[in-house]
Amino acid sequence: MGQWLTDKKKGETMRQSYEDYLKRKRAEFGSKFDPSDLNPAFIPFFESGQRIEVDFGYEKKRGTIGVTTGWKPVFLLMLTSRSRGSSWVIGKDDKITKVRI
Numbered sequence: 001m002g003q004w005l006t007d008k009k010k011g012e013t014m015r016q017s018y019e020d021y022l023k024r025k026r027a028e029f030g031s032k033f034d035p036s037d038l039n040p041a042f043i044p045f046f047e048s049g050q051r052i053e054v055d056f057g058y059e060k061k062r063g064t065i066g067v068t069t070g071w072k073p074v075f076l077l078m079l080t081s082r083s084r085g086s087s088w089v090i091g092k093d094d095k096i097t098k099v100r101i
Contacts, residue, residue, distance in 0.1 A: 016047075018046060018047055022035060029071040032071045035072075037073065037092070038067070039075055039090055041096060050100055051063060051064055052096050054077050054097065062098075063078045063080070063088075065077065065078070065090070066078045074090065074091075075089075076088065076090065
């Protein structure tokens with residue numbers, strides 16, 4: 001899934017905003033950080049954790065939005081909350097076809 005933060009006092013988990021993510025990564029990587037490959041259509045789902053269906057042009061998959069951790073990140077479609085290393089890279093041409101309400 002996307003980036004999660006834990007409130008140590010309450011032990012609760014909360015989603016991270018996209019702007020907070022950008023600030024943290026800019027502080028970590030400085031001018032080398034380049035978010036240009038992050039498709040803006042997927043930002044609300046990165047923040048909310050909603051499950052969506054994505055059309056990759058050749059196949060449709062459902063999951064939640066995560067993000068890679070490097071200096072030039074891309075969004076990932078995580079098929080389940082247990083997904084580790086089995087995600088789909090979201091590109092500029094990929095489309096959201098359904099949103100789970």
